Every structure is written in C-alpha cells, then in structure tokens.
Amino acid sequence: MVYVELPEIGLQGEWSVSDAERTVAARLLPMLPAAPGPGADAPTRWQIVDATLCTVRDVIGDNGPLLFGGRTSGVPEEPGRVDMIGMPFAIGTLFAHVADTHRIISVNKGAAAANAYLAECVVRLEPEVAELRRLLAEAAVSDVGAYSCHEHQNGGPSLTFVEPDHGPEREVPSIDQLILGIRRLWPLVQPISAEAVIGCLDREFDYPVSGVGPQRPHWFIHDRLSVSESAALGEDPHRADDQALDVVDPWHVDPVIEAVPQLSAEVIRSWLERAQAQPSLEPETDRVGWTCLWFNATRALVSHPHVPGALWTSSASTSPADATPSIALEAAETRWIANVPCQWRDGAAWLAGPTREMRRHGVRAPITLYATNYGQVEVTIHANWSLWTEERSSGRAALIDVARTLLADGWRLDRAHEIFHELV
Numbered sequence: 001m002v003y004v005e006l007p008e009i010g011l012q013g014e015w016s017v018s019d020a021e022r023t024v025a026a027r028l029l030p031m032l033p034a035a036p037g038p039g040a041d042a043p044t045r046w047q048i049v050d051a052t053l054c055t056v057r058d059v060i061g062d063n064g065p066l067l068f069g070g071r072t073s074g075v076p077e078e079p080g081r082v083d084m085i086g087m088p089f090a091i092g093t094l095f096a097h098v099a100d101t102h103r104i105i106s107v108n109k110g111a112a113a114a115n116a117y118l119a120e121c122v123v124r125l126e127p128e129v130a131e132l133r134r135l136l137a138e139a140a141v142s143d144v145g146a147y148s149c150h151e152h153q154n155g156g157p158s159l160t161f162v163e164p165d166h167g168p169e170r171e172v173p174s175i176d177q178l179i180l181g182i183r184r185l186w187p188l189v190q191p192i193s194a195e196a197v198i199g200c201l202d203r204e205f206d207y208p209v210s211g212v213g214p215q216r217p218h219w220f221i222h223d224r225l226s227v228s229e230s231a232a233l234g235e236d237p238h239r240a241d242d243q244a245l246d247v248v249d250p251w252h253v254d255p256v257i258e259a260v261p262q263l264s265a266e267v268i269r270s271w272l273e274r275a276q277a278q279p280s281l282e283p284e285t286d287r288v289g290w291t292c293l294w295f296n297a298t299r300a301l302v303s304h305p306h307v308p309g310a311l312w313t314s315s316a317s318t319s320p321a322d323a324t325p326s327i328a329l330e331a332a333e334t335r336w337i338a339n340v341p342c343q344w345r346d347g348a349a350w351l352a353g354p355t356r357e358m359r360r361h362g363v364r365a366p367i368t369l370y371a372t373n374y375g376q377v378e379v380t381i382h383a384n385w386s387l388w389t390e391e392r393s394s395g396r397a398a399l400i401d402v403a404r405t406l407l408a409d410g411w412r413l414d415r416a417h418e419i420f421h422e423l424v
Helices: 021-030 042-062 064-068 086-109 112-142 172-187 226-230 238-243 265-276 308-314 356-360 394-408
Strands: 002-006 011-017 146-150 156-161 189-190 192-202 218-223 256-260 286-295 298-301 325-329 337-345 348-354 367-371 377-383 412-416
Touching: 002 112, 011 086, 011 112, 021 042, 021 064, 021 112, 042 086, 042 112, 042 172, 086 112, 086 394, 146 286, 156 394, 172 189, 172 265, 172 286, 172 367, 172 377, 172 394, 189 238, 189 367, 192 265, 218 265, 238 337, 238 356, 265 286, 337 356, 377 394, 394 412
Parallel strands: 146 325, 218 256
Antiparallel strands: 002 011, 156 377, 156 412, 189 298, 192 218, 192 286, 286 367, 298 348, 325 337, 337 348, 367 377
C-alpha cells in the first residue's frame, strides 16, 4: 500500500497495487521519456511533462481489459483510494482544463501570456510527474524485485540487412564484412555461442554449390567464461541451477565444438578462418567458405528504465547493492514466468540466455542473430523480448540506433517487421 499525493494531476489516496497493475506498470516504465536535462527551456520541459502523462494515459488505456476485469466504471470502488484505472481519467481532466485555460488566455491576452501560463503549469506539474514516475517504478517491482517483460510468439520482430555494395573494384571478403557488422551490433548484443555451416562456394559466383561440402561442415563455438560466471548466482542452489546459462546446444550432427575463454568479434573471425581452412573437394572450381551462422545464445544490453538509477552512476563491474537482480520474463509458449538474472559488466546491465529455466520452456535468447553468405552477406536481427520492441521504449531506441549505424556504414535494409516503422 502506498499513498498517492498528486493534487495537480488529480490523484490523491491510498493505492493497493494489484498484480495486473504491477504488470502494466512494468510495461509502461520503459516507454516513459527521459527527464529533461539541466538548463532545459520551458517548452522542452512542457513537452516532456505532456509526453509522460500522455504515455501513462495511453498505455493504461491499451491495457484496459487486463485492469478492468469485471468493473464497468473508472471511479475507484472505495472513497479515498487510487487505482490505475482512474489515472487516464484524471490526466484527461487535467489536459482539458489546461487546454481550455490556455485557449482563453491566448484569445484574451495573446500568445506570450498563454506561453507564460504553460510555463507556470510546468513548475506545478514537474514535481508531480517525477513522483508519478517513482510510484510506477515502485509498483512495477514484484515481491522478488524483478521487472517484467514478455517473449514474442514464434520469434521476435526482425530486421534483415544486406552488406554494402562496394562495387567490382573493391571486393570485401565475406568474413570481413560479417565481422564489421558484428562489431556494429556489439554495443547492444554480444554472442555467447555461434554455430556455422561450412560449404563449398563456386569461385565464379561465390554461391554455395548444392550437394557438395567439406569433410567437417558443422562448427560450434561458445564462451566458457560467461557460462561459468552464471553457474553460481546466489546462495540458493536450485535458483542458481535454473539461472545458469545453457548455451551448448548445437542443432547439427557431429559438430566441431570449441570452448573459448571469452567470445569476441575477433575470436569469431579466427574460428571461421580455421573452419574454412579445410581443403575443397573440387579446388579448381570451388572454395570452402561459411554459408550460414546462428547466434542463438547472446547477451543484450538492458536499457536504463529497467534498473534503478544507482547502477548508471556506478563504475563498478558488479551490481550495486540496490540494483534489480533479475527480469521476470513471460515465456511465449508456456506463459511461465522465468527470472532472468542481470549480468553486470563494466557498470552496465545485460541479460543473457538461454538459461536452463528458459531452455525448459522453449524461450529464446533476448536478441538472436542469423547470417547467411549466398553471394552476399545478410544479417538478421531478431528482437525476441519486448524490452527491445515496445513503442517509445529506450531498448527499442537502442536497437534503432544500432540499425541506423549499419545503414550509415552502407548496409541496406532488405526486410523489416512493420513494428520498426522508423526504418521502413
């Protein structure tokens, strides 16, 4: 039970957060805009106040069926109580009052006086908007201190990029092009394992030759350090076992399996070069090269709203004492809630998978990658968890930023899920 004291917004009373409200608060938090920077002018501050309250109103409205249950009214059922259903109504009343007053002042006293009124509104509303954000963050935290998200059904929304067209005078080897792409993605998503199919490529067209392959076509590599670090995540051995990474699960028969201390773009390059060093069965017409790559175990950067602010001012490589220990992930197939631990690396939070618990429920890693080399290099990014797809969320913004970096490098967007409308 928390007490809400937001008279300007029109919310006052005790709030007993329900499970449905906790879920909606967790969905809502990553969508809220960042607070204005120091020295921001009044119009910028008003835009953020307006955007924050609009986001709260719209997201709660979108989740109405979850919140209403059998209720037919947005008025709290008990006097002196506040609930999430009433928030859009309060915000709507506030906006109507501000709009009416602004219009009257504008007509009677001019634009300057109307803008001064909005500046006064900013002064009154900013502290309450900050408090509302804090209350939502408190509501989102479950009994075990986890924020929540969900896995997308049948794989996440994807983006497929085709390598830059360098022209016939400047050919870039496919491994080099692949590694350039992986490096651009590294600030957001880092592979923990990789699985490759090695084939024979026609020397003239650089395209895989059907029915012909080297002696060892299947290769698998994984990050030994990340797996060992995840093997003991607390004092409870059952919890530690569930949350340990389970990444050694090659799809193909009889792969060459290699464990390395830590996976990196350069380690992936040298691994592929070793795999391609096999002799071709038809060296005059074919050469050995990679054709398909799967990065099905990864870690992905967790964006700011999903962890307490103390983390983002810490330079430590381990979790601050008050940091959120895990994310509550709803599995797409079984609806099971898996607690996925945060990994703390160089002062930033990452989520990695699949863990053993995730594997049991068919849950994919947070972001997976798939690359092909059929005459040209293509890289597909699958955003499997909602942390990186929710509209206006910082995780989605980070993914879009990485995609734009690839585009700036000359990569071409070949296919994109409609959810990523910024790029389509």
